[in-house]
Amino acid sequence: MRLRDPKHIQSLKQLPLVEVTWHDACSTGGWEHFERVREKPKDGLLECQTVGYLVKVGKRAVIIAQTRNEEGECAGKWCIPRPWALRMVRK
Numbered sequence: 790m791r792l793r794d795p796k797h798i799q800s801l802k803q804l805p806l807v808e809v810t811w812h813d814a815c816s817t818g819g820w821e822h823f824e825r826v827r828e829k830p831k832d833g834l835l836e837c838q839t840v841g842y843l844v845k846v847g848k849r850a851v852i853i854a855q856t857r858n859e860e861g862e863c864a865g866k867w868c869i870p871r872p873w874a875l876r877m878v879r880k
Contacts, residue, residue: 794846801857804842806880809851811873813837839867
């Protein structure tokens with residue numbers, strides 16, 4: 790992740806559009822034999838991609854918003870813990 794925190798940007802329309810690839814926690818319901826749990830690739834983590842406007846690169850999380858409007862508001866906010874983020878590319 791080499792993109793800088795966009796704190797210098799004053800207009801929502803100027804925020805960069807990015808794709809963040811990250812590992813997400815996951816869970817399953819029901820009973821499962823422990824040997825099968827041990828065999829899961831990537832220790833059961835899911836690799837995800839989320840696209841949105843880069844709002845903040847903080848010490849603990851990357852924050853992106855998936856929707857913006859003309860009044861400077863954003864919605865669909867994702868706070869992805871930095872240790873979970875694998876890469877971030879500008880779109």
